Amino acid sequence: MHLNIKDNKVVDVKFTGKGCAISQASASMLTELIMGKDFEAVKKLSKEDILDNLGLHDLGPARIKCALLSLKVLKSGLYSYLSEKLKDTASADKIKEEASGLY
Amino acid sequence: MINIENIRNDFPILKRKVHKDKTLVYFDNAATTQKPIQVIDAISNYYLTYNSNIHRAVHELAEEATAAYESTRDKVAKFINAKNREEIVFVRGTTEAINLVAYTWGRQNVDKDDIVVTTEYEHHSNIVPWQLLTQEKGAKLEYIGVDDNGELLLDQLDKYLETGRVKLVTFSQMSNVLGTITNSEEIIRRCKKKGVRVLVDGAQSVPHLKVDLQKLDCDFFAFSAHKMLGPTGVGVLWARKELLENMIPFNGGGDMIREVHKYETSWNDLPYKFEAGTPNIADVIGFGAAIDYLEKIGMDKVREHEVDITKYALDKLSQVKGIKIYGPMDAQKRGAVISFNLGDIHPHDLATIIDEEGIAIRSGHHCAQVLMERLDVSATSRASFYIYNTKDEVDAFIKSLYRAKELFRI
Ligand SMILES: Cc1ncc(COP(=O)(O)O)c(C=O)c1O
Numbered sequence: 326m327h328l329n330i331k332d333n334k335v336v337d338v339k340f341t342g343k344g345c346a347i348s349q350a351s352a353s354m355l356t357e358l359i360m361g362k363d364f365e366a367v368k369k370l371s372k373e374d375i376l377d378n379l380g381l382h383d384l385g386p387a388r389i390k391c392a393l394l395s396l397k398v399l400k401s402g403l404y405s406y407l408s409e410k411l412k413d414t415a416s417a418d419k420i421k422e423e424a425s426g427l428y
Numbered sequence: 429m430i431n432i433e434n435i436r437n438d439f440p441i442l443k444r445k446v447h448k449d450k451t452l453v454y455f456d457n458a459a460t461t462q463k464p465i466q467v468i469d470a471i472s473n474y475y476l477t478y479n480s481n482i483h484r485a486v487h488e489l490a491e492e493a494t495a496a497y498e499s500t501r502d503k504v505a506k507f508i509n510a511k512n513r514e515e516i517v518f519v520r521g522t523t524e525a526i527n528l529v530a531y532t533w534g535r536q537n538v539d540k541d542d543i544v545v546t547t548e549y550e551h552h553s554n555i556v557p558w559q560l561l562t563q564e565k566g567a568k569l570e571y572i573g574v575d576d577n578g579e580l581l582l583d584q585l586d587k588y589l590e591t592g593r594v595k596l597v598t599f600s601q602m603s604n605v606l607g608t609i610t611n612s613e614e615i616i617r618r619c620k621k622k623g624v625r626v627l628v629d630g631a632q633s634v635p636h637l638k639v640d641l642q643k644l645d646c647d648f649f650a651f652s653a654h655k656m657l658g659p660t661g662v663g664v665l666w667a668r669k670e671l672l673e674n675m676i677p678f679n680g681g682g683d684m685i686r687e688v689h690k691y692e693t694s695w696n697d698l699p700y701k702f703e704a705g706t707p708n709i710a711d712v713i714g715f716g717a718a719i720d721y722l723e724k725i726g727m728d729k730v731r732e733h734e735v736d737i738t739k740y741a742l743d744k745l746s747q748v749k750g751i752k753i754y755g756p757m758d759a760q761k762r763g764a765v766i767s768f769n770l771g772d773i774h775p776h777d778l779a780t781i782i783d784e785e786g787i788a789i790r791s792g793h794h795c796a797q798v799l800m801e802r803l804d805v806s807a808t809s810r811a812s813f814y815i816y817n818t819k820d821e822v823d824a825f826i827k828s829l830y831r832a833k834e835l836f837r838i
Contacts, residue, residue, distance in 0.1 A: 343806060345774035391776065 450786030606755030
């Protein structure tokens with residue numbers, strides 16, 4: 326997943342990936358969801374936001390991973406951005422924790 | 429032929445419905461098999477009537493429990509035709525058995541620049557322990573490749589053996605993805621000529637084929653109870669007595685000792701030297717009942733049934749347009765495991781769709797990512813059969829594949 330962030334806004338976002346229908350749909354939906362959004366809002370995206378937008382609320386433990394894969398990737402990317410570019414270790418650590426708790 | 433109706437009646441789970449009212453078709457036997465009532469009863473009977481710890485106490489319950497636990501060891505020895513009962517070590521499963529060998533024998537015998545040879549169709553449990561060992565020792569891990577028919581390229585083995593640096597060759601007797609039955613006797617013969625030790629992963633072979641260790645002549649052998657009607661949490665490491673005698677213990681603790689002093693300890697006899705702590709008594713007893721069950725049917729009959737149903741399934745599957753089947757197409761050369769891909773439907777999607785019809789298959793990389801890379805796929809679907817599966821179930825499975833094709837418009 327590639328994001329272009331300018332003036333605290335997501336001005337471009339793309340993803341490449343291969344996988345099952347749920348993972349591809351959720352990745353595609355996620356790119357639409359964050360396009361043009363404030364960086365702060367993107368940081369706050371949660372598991373519930375993804376499942377609400379997908380309209381899938383009764384996924385079992387095996388398939389919920391498919392739905393949340395793209396959010397996990399996004400949060401891991403934001404972690405690198407926060408820690409390496411912005412040197413904001415506190416926010417970076419928080420988002421890393423969120424990413425590893427997604428399942 | 430085996431009487432499938434009678435067999436099915438012994439498996440209470442086969443009567444349940446899934447997704448409200450769908451009859452269960454269980455085709456994920458390579459992952460774990462279902463358990464007959466005899467196994468379930470043996471376990472609950474232990475807890476209900478003679479639960480106690482083994483080997484130590486002298487009271488009646490302990491005597492009964494010890495006898496039952498030890499009788500499984502005799503059954504295992506007979507089932508795989510091991511020469512000595514004390515060569516049978518109970519562990520948690522195939523994974524633990526292989527790790528035990530890597531940590532003990534491996535650490536003692538593999539040095540810098542030595543070579544451990546495995547194959548491209550191994551389960552992760554027969555790759556990762558050897559990566560850990562060879563990395564620690566500065567040794568090398570090499571792979572015997574797989575040809576397009578899903579069989580091992582044995583010329584590559586010769587190339588490695590010629591270096592004179594190979595300490596161990598380790599391979600699965602049957603691939604859990606391709607179903608390929610390895611030409612084990614030939615590999616072992618070539619290794620013996622060079623004095624190289626051999627470990628055989630029997631996780632997929634022991635449940636389905638008659639295995640005769642004295643004939644096979646390998647050095648280490650590993651398998652799991654849960655893939656052969658038994659409970660989870662029990663497996664077997666078999667190793668030649670002379671090797672076990674010289675191996676350092678894996679776990680230290682109770683039961684594996686003869687005498688413990690402040691700064692030194694002497695080891696218990698085989699196999700107890702490798703069974704530290706209270707073992708999984710109930711499930712070892714359940715495993716004994718699973719072996720009884722298979723012995724009653726007869727492993728030749730098990731194999732005959734599996735070849736029959738696999739041949740039938742391969743025939744029907746190959747008529748499905750857009751299907752790609754992996755591994756040998758000759759049912760005599762493979763076990764009852766069929767991996768495939770249907771068009772570009774992702775295996776997880778396919779498995780989800782056919783699960784709606786009550787049909788349980790496996791999808792994913794099957795703990796064999798090295799093989800997935802070799803096949804150039806990220807995942808496959810896999811149907812695997814056992815003694816209780818029928819051709820009617822195969823028909824239901826094929827029908828559900830056509831439904832998936834319609835849904836995905838392929
Ligand atoms: C060929 C093979 N080896 C090893 C294993 C690992 O067995 P376990 O998970 O019981 O330790 C499996 C099971 O998935 C297998 O199919």
